[in-house]
Amino acid sequence: MQAIETRDLEKAFGPVRALRRVTLEVPAGESLVIFGPNGAGKTTLIKILATLMRPSAGTLRLFGRNPQGDDGLRRLIGVVSHHSYLYTGLTALENLLFAARMYGVPDAAARAAEMLEVVGLGPRRHDLVRTFSRGMLQRLTIARALVHDPPLLLLDEPYTGLDRHAAEIFSGLLERLRGDRTIVLTTHSIEQGLPLADRIVILADGAVAHESREGLDDWHAVVQLYTQVVRSGAWVH
């Protein structure tokens, strides 16, 4: 079963077409990494997949369901944005508790505590998020995104603002999630995104410029391919 199915997805902001006829299929359990330069439409695409934005045209199906009007479908989606989605005035535990309850997680309190342990923030659970470092915020953000155990995880440029060490830990976490869940991650850093990919897509100027499953071990080749594809503009229509 396809976790994500889009057909001719379009998104226009007034005269600007941010997404042009994007057709994608992501089978359940696949880890898809979307590369693209700034302005390519990566964030727009993720927002539409997350049901935060309505496409101007085209269809979207998540797990076979139309997200339009289907509020319950969002229980299956977890989102990691470059914003933390955390209330700085609440404690780590309160943030997770709120999210867990809103997602209808049974025994929310236990689950929230468990997730805090998993990301190593147990000792800080009663501290206000306002006091957290960037790395801790990132860990809590991931905990929050996973608190309801979603089969689909969407990550929009999650490496933004992370130093090398934090990025490594983050990649480690994601690596452990591969296979069980469907993961879609956008980034402009091939170095960080490639190791996590079962398949890559290159998005440029709102269109799918390239997609491939093979040759993902050869980083240099992919970089060359990326530069070539983006420079050529062969996908313009």
Add this chain to the structure above:
Amino acid sequence: MRTARERTATNAGADWQVVAGWLGLGLVVAGQYAAVLYAPEEVTMGNAQRIFYVHVPAAWVGFLAFAVVFGASLGYLFTRRRAFDLTAWASTEVGVVFTTLAILSGSVWGRYAWGTWWSWDPRLTTTFMLWLIYVVALMVRAYGGAGGQASRFAAVLGVIGFLDIPLIHLSVVWWRSLHPLPVVVRPEGFGSGLHPAMLQALLVNVVAFTALYVALFSVRRRQMAVADVLAALKDDELRLAAPRWAAGGQEVPS
């Protein structure tokens, strides 16, 4: 996105808008002629009352325009089609002009009829509140942000504002009166207390102002549609002409 329909919108209708414009102007001239020379002089207020032939039609159009804003806003709420958004916007712009005229003429009338530049007469007050809502709607359009956000906000305001007008009027009527609210709020003597010639002159002016509204609205609406097409063309051109900056977006490995 440019649909075929929107492309042809720029070609069609060029002539009838000009016709409507001239018709409107012609009718206004005829109407004002009737107002000044044909209609009899009013008993108590004399010739100063003749501004009534400007004030009432202008106010009528102000409310009509807002009804159009309401309808178009609802349309946009349900379909998110740009056509509805542009209709609401154009009608807001033209409507505020007529409403301004209505308030100014009402104020002048009040000055000559009652000696003050402003009285909190219920209908004039409600018209003033309408004017305020119009102005706020224009502010929302200007500052509402890009990407359809301003259009969404303006549409919500269009619906809320229109439905609010009756409540505003009711509250102002209650505020000004010492008696409990009448079951049916009757406009005082509209049509009934008027000399037939006055009524005729008034009706001619109402039709005239409405025609003028239609003309101005259509012109403005078409301008907006054309501006959209132009913006889309510019965006296309920019995209195709730009050098491949994008290729340089790859992070440099350390």
Add this chain to the structure above:
Amino acid sequence: MGALSAVRLLVWKDLVLELRTKEILTAMAVFALLAAVIFNFAFSPSPAQALALLPGMVWVTLAFAATLGLSRSFVLERDQQCLEALRLFPIDRSLIYLGKATANLLFLLLVAALILPAMAALSGIALGSRLLPLAAVLLLGSVGLVAVGTIFAAMSVHTRIREVLLPVLLFPIASPVLIAGVKATAGILAGRPLQTVLPGLRILAAFDVMFLVLGYLVFEFLLEE
């Protein structure tokens, strides 16, 4: 999860946030107190004049206090894009409106409970037996202010002139609340029979119902991108 539980949870979240810092309540309360003092300086009313001025003072202060609280309430969500997070929950997005409106109503009622006695005291007026009808008018009016205020706060927080846009949107649209509220309050304070005040209460109630329903219906559309 049920709609009621979701709204309760949303209100809980806002209450916890507010009770911890008391930012909103403090700002609103201090503002209300200052307004009472300034009005007295500005008008220097005698007790007889104060009776005529009090309803207007109370409602103007309430309206401004509402904009303070509502604005802050949404700015809070803007930080870290929490509003986006709320939209990601598997609930009807219009419940976000009900949650915000309810929380802000509670804050506003608290401030109203402060304003009225404070202003009455500063103006030398006894409220006594009219407390219940006054409370009813304040309640109906506060619901109205919050019903449209929440819609407009959600709008203005997304613009670059947010501090200006909220009052500019709220005051014309909420004018029936202010007009009817002031006149009803004045009638009650003057000791007039309830019959005379009833039309005002009806207007307030109609306003409340209409805009609560409208707010609920349009909120999801409003938050779209």
